[in-house]
């Protein structure tokens with residue numbers, strides 16, 4: 320099943336002399352159960368793409384369909400509902416609420432707008448278990464390590480069973496050990512729970528935990544690489560593609576597999 324369908328997406332900011340084309344006829348799709356990385360040089364349009372899928376930004380032309388719904392048809396309230404029910408967000412800076420316990424932070428998406436589901440406690444227990452947070456539920460965010468905080472953010476993103484998790488540089492604030500641990504958890508949730516993840520990252524190591532990377536440059540689709548073998552090999556192929564994209568090479572068309 321297709322979760323994300325981006326078709327001929329174009330976003331132009333400003334007009335006349337200060338016109339900037341942030342996205343330029345970008346098309347790709349993501350299927351259910353994929354863990355897809357979005358990479359590309361600074362200014363390539365990655366944040367604009369995330370913001371468009373999150374309905375924070377509206378496209379100039381083209382279409383985004385998520386879980387069968389065309390985002391351009393949404394009213395304000397439908398967008399808010401879509402973000403609440405279909406999306407889960409993991410940000411670089413965690414965005415946890417300091418005055419709430421870990422348990423209350425995780426369940427926030429379910430308690431924010433009534434009615435609170437009957438299985439709230441079961442869902443909390445399940446995601447706390449999946450993310451190794453069972454012993455920390457009564458603590459406050461400041462009593463956790465940065466890696467643990469990001470796992471709380473991941474549990475919060477997933478507790479409402481959204482169609483898509485949007486992760487924006489989720490390892491950006493973590494040291495390499497905590498980053499690896501988080502990525503292992505995300506991989507496990509992707510493989511075992513079929514969570515669909517789209518992750519923007521600058522970091523090839525982080526990207527190597529995905530199963531496919533879409534590279535964009537100047538707002539357009541540039542190339543993609545798909546993991547077929549060991550992660551080290553996939554990492555090398557990501558580094559190669561980064562060199563190509565930064566070196567100004569031309570690479571477009573069919574998927575490269577490694």
Ligand SMILES: Nc1ncnc2c1ncn2[C@@H]1O[C@H](COP(=O)(O)OP(=O)(O)OP(=O)(O)O)[C@@H](O)[C@H]1O
Pocket residue numbers: 332333339340341359360361362363364365366367368
């Ligand atoms: N609100 C805005 N008004 C005008 N131009 C914008 C706006 N937001 C982004 N841009 C421009 O659109 C282009 C794409 O920006 P975007 O932030 O999406 O890139 P990015 O790939 O996320 O970059 P980075 O990796 O540096 O975060 C850039 O040239 C940027 O300057």
